[in-house]
Amino acid sequence: MMTTFLKGACVALCLLACGTVARAEEPLVLAKTGWLYAGGHLESVNGKQYMTGQMYAEYMLPARQTHPYPIIMVHGGTMSGTNFTGTPDGREGWAQYFARRGYAVYSVDQVGRGRSAFNQAFYGPAEQTEASNNQARYSAQERFNRWPQAHLHTQWPGDGSMNDPAVQQLVASQLPAIKDFRRQMELNRDGLVALIDKIGPSILLVHSQAGAFGWPVVDARPDKVKALVAVEPNGPPYRGVDFVGAPEWFKQQGVTLPWGLTGVPLTYDPAVKDASELTFVQEDKPQGEGLVRCFKQAEPARKLTRLMQAPTLVISSEASYHAPYDHCTVQYLQQAGVNPTWIKLADRGVRGNSHMMMVEKNNQDSAAVIDEWLTQAVKVTNDK
Numbered sequence: 001m002m003t004t005f006l007k008g009a010c011v012a013l014c015l016l017a018c019g020t021v022a023r024a025e026e027p028l029v030l031a032k033t034g035w036l037y038a039g040g041h042l043e044s045v046n047g048k049q050y051m052t053g054q055m056y057a058e059y060m061l062p063a064r065q066t067h068p069y070p071i072i073m074v075h076g077g078t079m080s081g082t083n084f085t086g087t088p089d090g091r092e093g094w095a096q097y098f099a100r101r102g103y104a105v106y107s108v109d110q111v112g113r114g115r116s117a118f119n120q121a122f123y124g125p126a127e128q129t130e131a132s133n134n135q136a137r138y139s140a141q142e143r144f145n146r147w148p149q150a151h152l153h154t155q156w157p158g159d160g161s162m163n164d165p166a167v168q169q170l171v172a173s174q175l176p177a178i179k180d181f182r183r184q185m186e187l188n189r190d191g192l193v194a195l196i197d198k199i200g201p202s203i204l205l206v207h208s209q210a211g212a213f214g215w216p217v218v219d220a221r222p223d224k225v226k227a228l229v230a231v232e233p234n235g236p237p238y239r240g241v242d243f244v245g246a247p248e249w250f251k252q253q254g255v256t257l258p259w260g261l262t263g264v265p266l267t268y269d270p271a272v273k274d275a276s277e278l279t280f281v282q283e284d285k286p287q288g289e290g291l292v293r294c295f296k297q298a299e300p301a302r303k304l305t306r307l308m309q310a311p312t313l314v315i316s317s318e319a320s321y322h323a324p325y326d327h328c329t330v331q332y333l334q335q336a337g338v339n340p341t342w343i344k345l346a347d348r349g350v351r352g353n354s355h356m357m358m359v360e361k362n363n364q365d366s367a368a369v370i371d372e373w374l375t376q377a378v379k380v381t382n383d384k
């Protein structure tokens with residue numbers, strides 16, 4: 001037994017000396033943790049009343065809050081707030097990362113999902129994604145190779161198979177969602193506006209599908225959204241794409257975002273009353289190898305004046321299915337007068353990530369990139 005103990009101690013010392021064991025974080029010290037609901041109202045069905053439209057938010061308030069504005073974290077399709085409060089292999093998530101750095105953090109469940117209860121009478125039918133979709137899109141995308149950058153993926157915290165414990169944890173966490181995407185956008189826009197009205201001026205961090213909610217929230221509360229972090233936001237603008245693999249790679253969808261960036265109204269200048277008044281044109285050819293052909297507004301382009309007021313970050317992974325088209329979202333914003341910062345993680349040395357960067361092995365590195373940008377962007381806003 002003593003021999004085994006000494007061998008174990010030697011291995012541990014060797015690992016420490018070689019720098020392969022990271023120093024454990026100190027305990028996370030919070031002033032308060034809890035939950036609240038924002039928005040919602042009572043409606044009647046067959047003479048009985050039910051709550052509808054409410055949004056659940058779980059919060060962490062650090063013992064030493066050094067930043068003036070909380071971060072609201074909004075998950076994407078099929079997911080819940082657990083995307084931010086931990087990882088499938090048991091490490092800390094982005095919520096803990098930012099709480100450790102002095103931010104109050106609110107992680108929501110989208111309206112009609114998880115702890116924001118679903119009621120079909122109000123929300124219509126729900127649907128759930130088939131489990132193997134996780135392999136093709138996140139955990140083992142390099143084996144499916146459906147888009148040109150998929151083979152660059154290296155950061156899943158497991159082997160990516162359906163028997164991988166991390167994959168099983170992710171699949172177990174996924175939830176049915178309201179089938180009607182426009183209905184999702186309306187409900188979550190209103191829920192997030194209600195949350196911001198409740199807790200005060202905030203930083204809004206949206207991922208994936210929730211990107212389509214972020215723009216209308218800024219549009220509705222340009223004075224209260226102090227920064228928008230769009231983590232691979234829903235796109236590309238106007239018409240979506242399907243991924244079919246080589247050699248074609250991309251298949252054009254129909255109109256998915258009739259207001260350009262979203263499916264619900266935005267304030268354009270000159271004003272439009274209906275999305276049908278907007279005119280879109282597609283590039284003749286892609287801007288580079290492995291990229292889709294973007295849609296933009298026909299010139300002269302209308303401006304998104306309210307979106308100009310919030311510092312905006314678009315952040316993209318190297319290997320994600322967003323790699324072929326996030327540039328379209330950035331350019332759409334630029335054409336509309338918004339001046340977003342676009343950070344490609346690979347340019348900062350954070351490589352090999354899928355669309356689910358917040359749960360992968362290097363999730364702390366991607367969070368650090370966002371943290372650095374926020375420190376500068378929100379400071380500039382405060383100085384104004």
